[in-house]
Amino acid sequence: MITECDVLVQGGGGAGCSAALHLAQRGVRVVLLERGLVGGQASGVNYGGVRQQGRNPAELPIARRSREIWGRLPQLLGTDAEFSVTGHLKLARSDAEEAELIAYLDVARQYDLPLRMVGRNAIHQDYPWLGPKVVAGSFAPEDGSANPRLLAPALANAARAAGADIREHAEVVEHAHDGARFLLRTKSGEEFSAPVLLNMAGFWGGRVAEVFGEAVPIVPLSPNMVVTEPLRYFVEPNLGVVGGNVYLRQIPRGNIIIGGGHGEADAAVPWSRPLPEVTMLALERAVELVPALAGAQVIRSWSGIDGQMPDRIPVIGPSRTTPGLFHAFGFSGHGFQLGPAIGAIMAELVVDGRTDIPLDPFRVDRFGTTTA
Template sequence: MSTQETEVLIIGAGGAGTSAALHLAQRGVACVLLERGLVGGQASGVNYGGVRQQGRHPAELPIARRSMALWHKLKDITGTDAEFTVSGHLKLARTPEEEADLVAYLEVARDNDLPLRFVGRNALHEDYPWLGPKVIAGSLAPEDGAANPRLMVPALAHAARAAGAVIHENTKATRYALDGECFEVTTGTHTFRARWLLNTAGFWGGAVAEAFGEKTPVSALNPNMMVTEPIRHFIEPNLGVVGGNVYLRQIPRGNVIIGGGYGVSDPAVPWSRPKAEETRAAMALAVDLVPELKGISIIRSWTGIDGEMPDHIPVIGPSRTTPRLLHAFGFSGHGFQLGPAVGAILSELVLDGRTDVPLEPFDIGRWTARAA
């Protein structure tokens, strides 16, 4: 069995892992990224594509704000914009209780310098006459938008390789250990040794953390997605709802991408499948929002495997048990927008020993301390 040494070893080639590899390589640090499947093959590559700040947990907003700046530089960083567009994100209310939630979030947005505009029923239906009568209010985040997940993570990986990072796909880690000052990670044919280990392994990040005595309650999350046949283009903003049980956006060629409900998976294989009944239910909710979608054909549905934490925010930051082990996993279905900034933050923790972004709410100790 051959051995390869590097300064930083990264597990998991999603948005956070590829961004970390890129930022480390750009600063001249030797790094190796291991991916059990293909780059962007799970949550970061099969999600809805929302590049959204609105509606996030307040603790995530500083990361989201920083990440949005990187999204705007994506073409300069990677050579492609990954079809990133600023369409605005319009979050809709269908009941008075949901409308109250929109109003309450305005204060969170103000505290985090996030531009947000509340839109009442009359103005909403005047501005967006294609909305259905069940929609009674909305909140517009004009800076938000969407991108193509199939393009973004491979673009980050390509840029990371060009900067000097080494990326191994179809390379499943089977053993993790700390040997003195070095981490040792074993795959089928290789052992990798590094001073630093970055755990960006999505759902499987829970197993990496547990190998170092940090058991977390991460569970598999399988968002159910679909895309329709192309129709006339008329839905400009990215649409969501309070409660998140349906969300949709239309791409320039006319197809409408819709998410709602959950599929099934077996992470041990791994495999994942959408569920037809969830797809039908989400389509019905989408028609309630946009009646013109009634009767159009769904041409494909899919899902993937993400990691979900019980409090719906990720684990980000240093291990509580093991020096030079950094975690970033459990993004709970909304890590796509955060990925570029999370990778940058991890690189800062490695090279500078600090970051300006508050990470206390994401500390793994909120789970491991309870277990102890």
């Protein structure tokens, strides 16, 4: 027996679950197929930064729209996913890095993103717990953080309540298209058919695209993450650095979440783990930023699998080979904040045939690998 619907969504991360929700709210019969548990990979194992600052300019219209959705999560989902507007402080550790922060102010102005430069004198007055290697910073007051383990499940629950059919442990092993409808078969033998397919499968989205003649140079990306024991709460803003080799935030109960570098993974299993030598380097860099973290005990480390593109921005938009196929994958380690808006944009592409968000920079064929 084949389950038929209007739209099939492959991938149950934050973006895929958001797409299911926004489609169901517009009366579309939607089935979402997730190979594991919703939010089980990139959307649920990341750092939790809800960050607009520092993004590629092409992503900023999406990030701005997503920030508006983040602000009304309680109304949309019944939970805020522990979203906290702490601000994002991006730090410079050299003259060259400070120059990069200053240059980005012009980019931010083009997209009405509020940023405030914190100069050499003010940075240590305003944040006396910063180490001496920090020479300047850029503060984004609207940014913050959330709990990545909560967002995708909350979106999935809201989608179910709106009428979406969310299937977990439903790994898709076969794709077909007869010119009018897609037919997907799962590992358990279930079959699903719809005229529209949303490819939102993270790293594995590259394989889906390849099935339809749109191979892209995607590689797996595994963030190396750790969390410390609870400490006295004193680091209010979400911290990043120019170059992105370390980032940290403190949650209200006192734990410090630190990311930096990459773990290892085998996407065929799928399996991933952090690496101790990478963890130690991230901790050293974190202590350079915030010396008071010296001696803090790590209580857990983890990783997951995301997909990274060569230009560090995702593939978003319609297929160039197959009518009814839409892509949104390859978020390169910074898709958590974008997820709610990506779902809304995909719903617009399906139902309205258009979106106001410029998507040309994200075309699937920008790498010149698409075949008819």
